[in-house]
Amino acid sequence: MSLNLLCEVDQLDLAQNELLFSLETNIIAINLFTYLSKTNTLYLQKKIIRFLNIPDNLDTKKLSDTLFEFVRIQDYDIKKLQYNFVSKEVLLKMNKKYLNHKTHTDIITFDYTSDNKLEAEFFVSFWAINKSAEAYSQTVENELLRVIVHGVLHCMGYNDDNKAEIDNMRKMEDKFISMFHVKHNRYV
Secondary structure, three states: OOHHHHHHHHHHHHHHHHHHHHHHHHHHHHHHHHHHHHHHHHHHOOOEEEEEOOOOOOOHHHHHHHHHHHHHHOOOEEEEEEEEEEOHHHHHHHHHHHHOOOOOOOEEEEEOOEOOEEEEEEEEEHHHHHHHHHHOOOOHHHHHHHHHHHHHHHHOOOOOOOHHHHHHHHHHHHHHHHHHHOOOOOOO
């Protein structure tokens, strides 16, 4: 091979290598961008707990923080939880329509949870919570906490169809209530 031809081949190889390197770099950059985009999307995805018409005296920040911690301990994550406080009449109508029950209830849960990511909508009767608090000699706050976590526990697969399941669910509800009432020291 002549020297000129060798130089042309080397230049062609060099150009091809630069092109390949450039393409590989761009592919890596695109893959990295895609990965970062996906990561940021997942990272930036909001975890929402929303309370509509909740009684004024309940600390929703503390309640949300306690729910997040409780759920995390159970190896779940919160995607979106919405609590709607409605009248006893509205909840009774919903109970009849969706569950075919003709009695008052304290909470109805619509569960959309998948892959340990909690997503649900809850309808809660403050009237029923007051009645239960009185009947079981509980504070209204504790009964409200019990009902709020009761819906979450159903989303985690807990049931209350028999005595053993009810007892297990009560233990988990009590654990949540205790977590809510623990005084947190903040160090600055």
